[in-house]
Amino acid sequence: MLDVNNDKLIDMDEVSKDERGKIAENFNEIDSNDDEYIDLEELEAFINEGKPKQISAKNLIKDIDDNGDGTLNELEIAAKGELELSNNFTVIDTNQDRELDIEELKGFFEENEEQPKRKKRDR
DSSP states (O other): OOOTTOSSEEOHHHHTTOSSOHHHHTHHHHOTTOSSOEEHHHHHHHHHHSSOSSOOHHHHHHHHOTTOSSSBOHHHHHHTTOHHHHHTHHHHOTTOSSOBOHHHHHHHHHHHHHHHHHHHHHO
């Protein structure tokens, strides 16, 4: 219903017309591949699981980076209540510069995405 131009994608203009606002509110989270569009697969993953299939490092930085330097420090992360990042800060900060950059975040989430899949196969 939101795809008014029938291109099989939902963009920010289309989602802004959603009266319920749930998709607009979670747009960056649903858009798991950061292409600024929500496709059917991303929408289904969000609806069925209540979350996207992967966490976007780019969107995390965009949402949390208060000082605009393109990295996340412990204070910014704590202020946004990101417990997973706070609890794993030293593990994620592989270059030990006390800042999390996009590559460190991608590496952390890719590694953690693979672990649950292995556990499911082991069962």
